[in-house]
Amino acid sequence: MDSFLIITSLLKIVGILFVVILPMVSYAVYAERKVSAAIQDRLGPNRVGPAGLFQPIADMLKLLLKEDFTPRTANTFYYWLAPCLAVMPAIITIAVVPFGSTLLGVPMVIADVNIGILFVFAIASLGVYGIVLAGWASNSKYPFLGGIRSSSQMISYELSLGLAVIPVFLLVGSLRLTSVVQYQIEHGWFIAPFVGDWLNPWKWLLAVPMIISFVVFVIAIFAETNRLPFDLPEAEQELAGGYHTEYSSMKFALFFLGEYAAMITGSAIIATLFFGGWHFPGIPDGSHGWIFGLINIAVFFAKVAALIFVFMWVRWTLPRFRYDQLMRLGWLFFFEIALVNIFIVAAILAYLPNK
């Protein structure tokens, strides 16, 4: 271990966490309120600072100053543990996502491991614990039902999530996320694999299963992050607040933070897998000068922000699914589509001349 690697890694971790992810989370809440206001023809928060831009700070202060109430019957230790477990997975996942090319020769990914996407799925699957424990430790009816719902939902959609991206990795031939980005730079983004190779009919044929894969993956991410139209764990009409009904003050804020952090990570992974990561046609990578390295990072987070906007747009447009519809959709529809899709891509690849 040389000290250069350790120092740059630490800088990247601190930079990505405190300069990018956490501010992004707090401003995602602000953006959510503004977007919902625009969709419902309201003004939204506009009192604190210019155009309400300091609203996240006011929100945080308010949540910090609220009374931190623990129910008498709750299982105290697990009641405290659950909010921490809810935030961690979403933030750890960002470690393997390449958020830029290189900056002054340093690759802009915290851990470039050869199992990138498996790491993402493994850590994301740990996110269930926070929610299950919150529901159980509150020792109360509705949170428990919310926790049970959410964990069965997450387990169900993890399958479609994993199967949906297999076509991408069949094409790339490596689980490393930086290889995925590199492949897309050379062969066109996965959402449009024919770009740059317009006359190849196989590439046009390939676009069909890739788009299916993209749609299934995005829908599974919606279910995985418990966002509307799949936010059944916290369906207000049926379950009060769902698994965090008994939580207050900063502990509630942590669940909130976890949800938005999961949304940001989900968007980052969608951007990496299907939208070429930090790549944008015509912009060279960081080896051509530090300014391009910075632009690459900006491009990546612009894509993430655009995807977050889609998340919000969907939330304020579509009604919620019923629980049995959600489970049927996951098991009888997306699971099969993703499975068949793998065979289609494999068949195309078997006949694809010179890849």
Place this chain on the structure above:
Amino acid sequence: MSPFLFWFFALMMLVFGIAVVVNRNPVASALSLVVSFLGLAALFVSLDAYFIGIIQVLVYAGAVMVLFLFIIMLLGLRAEARRQINWLASAGAIAVALALVLQIFYVVGHFKSAGQRFPPLARPMTDDVRNIGALLFSNYNLPFQIIGVLVLVATIGVILLSRREPR
């Protein structure tokens, strides 16, 4: 791998492994087992075996233990926490465990290459995911397919058992 990391994660595994047995609360036991699995995964990762390490997390910590926790919570095992400790059974279990440890020491001590130092692993390692995949589909193809059939049989069995008889 740095010896400090090895001792840290090995100790973490052992402490939480003991906690699985000692805890009276089934939920606490299940969560201790999860932490123990994470320690094992960390040991694999520090040996550069990323694939095995992450599969450990994905399959055991992320899927199997979640189902365990689910069942424990739904059954509401309050009685388990108040049950008396059967000292005779505990003594028997400890004796069996000690016998196993002694056996392992005996067998390993009489190994031909025991005490020899192996050359350190070559770094950088080759792509372990690719290697495992290639081995599974070439040398171990038949066992791999047999396992596939076995899993299929189990799946069909579960569906048969959980199916409601049409009235």
